[in-house]
Amino acid sequence: QKGGFPHFMLKEIYEQPESLRNTITPRIVNSLPDFTEDGIDDEVFKNCENITVIACGTAMHAGIVGKAMIESELRIPVNVEIASEFRYKEPLINEKTLVIVTSQSGETIDTLEAMRLAKRCGSKVISIVNVKGSTIARESDYVLYTHAGPEIAVASTKAYSVQMAAMYLIGCRLGLVKGIYSEEQAKEFISKLLGTIPVIEETLLQADEVKTVANYIKMAPDAFFIGRGMDYTLSLEGALKLKEISYVHAEAYAAGELKHGTIALITENVPVIALATQPAVYEKMVSNIREVKARGAYVILISMGDEVTDTQICDKHIRIPKQDSLFTVFAAAVILQLIAYYTSDAKGLDVDKPRNLAKSVTVE
Numbered sequence: 310q311k312g313g314f315p316h317f318m319l320k321e322i323y324e325q326p327e328s329l330r331n332t333i334t335p336r337i338v339n340s341l342p343d344f345t346e347d348g349i350d351d352e353v354f355k356n357c358e359n360i361t362v363i364a365c366g367t368a369m370h371a372g373i374v375g376k377a378m379i380e381s382e383l384r385i386p387v388n389v390e391i392a393s394e395f396r397y398k399e400p401l402i403n404e405k406t407l408v409i410v411t412s413q414s415g416e417t418i419d420t421l422e423a424m425r426l427a428k429r430c431g432s433k434v435i436s437i438v439n440v441k442g443s444t445i446a447r448e449s450d451y452v453l454y455t456h457a458g459p460e461i462a463v464a465s466t467k468a469y470s471v472q473m474a475a476m477y478l479i480g481c482r483l484g485l486v487k488g489i490y491s492e493e494q495a496k497e498f499i500s501k502l503l504g505t506i507p508v509i510e511e512t513l514l515q516a517d518e519v520k521t522v523a524n525y526i527k528m529a530p531d532a533f534f535i536g537r538g539m540d541y542t543l544s545l546e547g548a549l550k551l552k553e554i555s556y557v558h559a560e561a562y563a564a565g566e567l568k569h570g571t572i573a574l575i576t577e578n579v580p581v582i583a584l585a586t587q588p589a590v591y592e593k594m595v596s597n598i599r600e601v602k603a604r605g606a607y608v609i610l611i612s613m614g615d616e617v618t619d620t621q622i623c624d625k626h627i628r629i630p631k632q633d634s635l636f637t638v639f640a641a642a643v644i645l646q647l648i649a650y651y652t653s654d655a656k657g658l659d660v661d662k663p664r665n666l667a668k669s670v671t672v673e
């Protein structure tokens with residue numbers, strides 16, 4: 310059942326290239342994103358003036374990545390709401406808001422109730438759901454199924470990647486329908502999205518390298534994930550994954566925010582996982598890394614290619630293949646998942662069934 314892997318989580322991490330292929334390729338017609346088979350009407354994209362993403366946990370983190378991508382590419386405002394908060398608010402949405410509800414199980418009660426509220430506000434809802442025929446899929450106006458296959462491990466990995474891919478597909482179709490992207494631009498976007506699949510395959514070859522990092526992190530009571538831009542959105546998920554299965558307390562910080570308080574916690578040997586895959590802010594990241602290094606942090610740098618000239622800034626360097634900075638989240642996510650996995654495993658914990666957690670949260 311585990312296909313030769315010691316845990317479902319590791320199996321599911323390795324299934325990501327296939328899950329992404331299954332989610333993306335059926336929605337590509339003539340090299341362009343196409344939701345005809347899903348029955349999603351382009352009217353929803355034409356009418357949309359802003360977007361609200363509603364979800365919980367990892368699914369919400371996929372929404373935060375989607376927000377960063379859509380806002381920077383399309384200049385359309387995206388609001389990401391924690392479902393359990395949204396459902397008790399008077400929401401600021403209307404018929405001009407496209408609501409995207411993201412849920413692996415399609416049964417998370419807070420997400421479901423938040424979606425019902427969004428519909429009462431007159432918004433059209435597209436759900437991004439993995440489980441066929443689940444309640445959220447049935448009750449949403451449109452559903453974009455992710456084809457990750459069953460996810461057994463409590464910690465979500467492949468479902469997260471395909472949720473991000475679904476957000477990218479929606480962003481690309483939206484850009485095309487609104488005339489923000491030309492056909493050429495949309496084709497280029499899709500080709501880069503598909504390009505993340507071999508990049509992930511290559512990234513997975515670094516599992517042994519990541520294992521050595523995990524052997525360090527397992528001894529730490531706390532860890533910090535820092536990044537800027539797309540990297541910051543990803544660090545939120547990196548911290549959640551580590552906490553969830555390895556019980557190492559972890560926090561994600563926008564790298565520029567450290568000096569506004571958190572840097573007080575950076576002392577000798579504290580692991581700092583620094584994501585630096587965004588060339589536009591790379592130098593800024595390097596100066597943030599120097600700040601933590603100067604306080605004795607053990608820096609694990611995740612970056613693209615070979616930008617680092619000064620080896621002094623990090624203790625461990627994990628490289629992901631060179632690619633467009635809008636798409637690095639897919640490969641970098643795999644590294645973060647592997648860090649959490651190997652840390653949990655090195656501590657001898659029950660990786661697939663972390664304490665106090667259930668796969669599907671159907672109670673409030």
Ligand code: F6R
Nearest residue numbers: 366367368412413414417464465
């Ligand atoms: C973390 C994790 C959870 C879920 C969250 C939402 O690894 O799996 O944070 O993402 O409970 O679940 P779904 O996506 O089923 O709505």
